[in-house]
Amino acid sequence: MAGGVRLNVARHGWSGFGIFLGLAALLTWLLPSSVLDWQPQLLASEPWRAWTSAFVHWSRQHLWANLLACAVVTLFGWGARVPSRCALAWFIAWPLTQIALLLQPTLPHFGGLSGVLHAGVAVVLVELLRRDGRERLIGAGVTLGLLIKLWQEQPLGEPMRHLAEWDIAVVPFSHLTGALAGALSALVLLGLARRRT
Numbered sequence: 238m239a240g241g242v243r244l245n246v247a248r249h250g251w252s253g254f255g256i257f258l259g260l261a262a263l264l265t266w267l268l269p270s271s272v273l274d275w276q277p278q279l280l281a282s283e284p285w286r287a288w289t290s291a292f293v294h295w296s297r298q299h300l301w302a303n304l305l306a307c308a309v310v311t312l313f314g315w316g317a318r319v320p321s322r323c324a325l326a327w328f329i330a331w332p333l334t335q336i337a338l339l340l341q342p343t344l345p346h347f348g349g350l351s352g353v354l355h356a357g358v359a360v361v362l363v364e365l366l367r368r369d370g371r372e373r374l375i376g377a378g379v380t381l382g383l384l385i386k387l388w389q390e391q392p393l394g395e396p397m398r399h400l401a402e403w404d405i406a407v408v409p410f411s412h413l414t415g416a417l418a419g420a421l422s423a424l425v426l427l428g429l430a431r432r433r434t
Contacts (some may be wrong), residue, residue: 247321250324255311255357258291259304262350265292266300275347288333293348303350307375310357317372319364322426326363329426330356330418337414344396344408352411356419358383363423387413 242341265273275290278284294300335351338344362383365376390409397406 249429250321251314251319251327252311254324254327255307255314258350258353259307259311262294262300262303262307264291265289266294266419270295270348273348275338277339277342280336287335290335290348291331291350291353294350295348299349299405303354306349306354307350310354310361314357314361317361317365319361323360323364323423323432325359326335326360326422326426327353327419329422330360330415333418333422334411334415337418338408338411340408341396342415344410347408347411349408349411350417352415355383355412355415356422359416360423362366363427364422367427383416387416 262316270293273286273289275286276291279286294303313326331353334356335347338347358379360379362376365372366380367373368376387409390412392413394409396410397408399406
């Protein structure tokens with residue numbers, strides 16, 4: 238009984254955070270982006286941008302694509318029955334994803350959930366890869382897909398890319414920073430959990 242309650246709380250934690258991200262992005266659509274988007278030169282004086290920039294979207298296509306992706310990532314973690322520390326890892330990776338954009342000094346502005354969503358995927362993958370059997374195979378397959386996606390996007394190249402299928406410039410570097418922030422957060426919390434037991 239207690240194990241079932243813990244599993245429910247964990248799944249609600251993951252799902253709740255995913256729903257929060259989506260709703261916040263939807264509500265932020267009504268606000269001026271200039272006070273919320275990532276601007277590296279303002280990090281010291283306006284640190285909230287490390288969080289709020291994930292909710293800024295530059296077009297309706299950008300917003301709806303990320304809302305759909307947010308639903309998929311949320312369902313991915315929910316279906317994988319991730320423990321509550323995974324929701325915490327995703328939460329920790331949220332600002333780290335944007336702060337790591339400081340490594341791309343030629344990027345003057347940034348907005349969007351895509352980096353944080355890549356972080357969420359990486360968190361789930363760390364969890365799946367530590368399991369046995371079919372779940373580990375699924376984790377390995379999705380990890381390979383994520384690595385191929387990141388490699389094809391060439392995140393260390395030009396910071397902003399104009400692609401035919403998008404009505405905005407995309408920032409592949411944010412996908413890389415998100416995936417790394419998510420994996421690192423998940424691994425640290427996993428290590429702490431193992432040490433406690």
